[in-house]
Amino acid sequence: MPTRSPLDTLATALATLGPIGHFPKAPGTWGSLAAVVAAPWLFLPLPPAGRLAVLAAVFVVGTWACSRAEKVLGAKDPGCVIIDELFGQWLALLLFAAMPLWYLTLGFVLFRIFDILKPWPVKWAETAFPGGLGVMADDGVAGLYALGFLHLIHYLLTMLA
Incomplete structure (x- = not known):
């Protein structure tokens, strides 16, 4: 097995969200x-522009990390690469500054x-x-679907209240 460079190690750690991607x-x-558990502290409290900036940063860093991790691990979109889930899941929650636990749960399930x-x-x-662009893009589209459905449910519940 070839020696990994420090950038390979960093990219793989980011792509797998540390140990989480290695759960069996x-x-x-x-x-x-x-991502859902971290969102109320790291994502949802930010203003809308801040949430967009975080998503853009996760997308750019995730695309790089996923591309590099695919080469290091020798597989297309390996299962342990999960930074794309963070991106897609947070995208699903984008329009909400705060939400009750059941909204977070519904956002998780929809995504x-x-x-x-x-x-x-x-x-x-x-x-x-x-490469990594495809890995990140599909979860981004899944996140947009979840965002749309979650927002529609929120709208309907608001109309009924």
């Missing part, structure tokens, strides 16, 4: 859960459904772009 079962689900089922154009985004 369902690393993507664990990554999404970690996982779209990430796993990969309706068009989620699957297309995964294959249309090379």
Whole structure:
């Protein structure tokens, strides 16, 4: 096995969200859960421009880390690479500054459904772009689906109240 450079180690650690991507079962689900648990402290309190800036930074860093991790690990979108789940999950929560626990839970479930089922154009985004860009893009599209459904549910509940 070739020696990893410090940048390879950093990229892999970022792409796997440290140890979370190495959990033995369902690393993507664990990554999404970690994102939801962290969101009320690290993401939701930010102003809208701050949330967008964080998402942009996660996307750029995640694209680089995923591309490099694919080369280091020798696989296309390895299961342990889960920074894309963080990006997609936080994208699903973008429009909310604060939310009750059941909204967070619903956002988690909606994102996982779209990430796993990969309706068009989620699957297309995964294959249309090379390397880390495709890894990040498909979760971004799944996050947009979840965001839309979560916002629609919020709107309907607000109208009924």
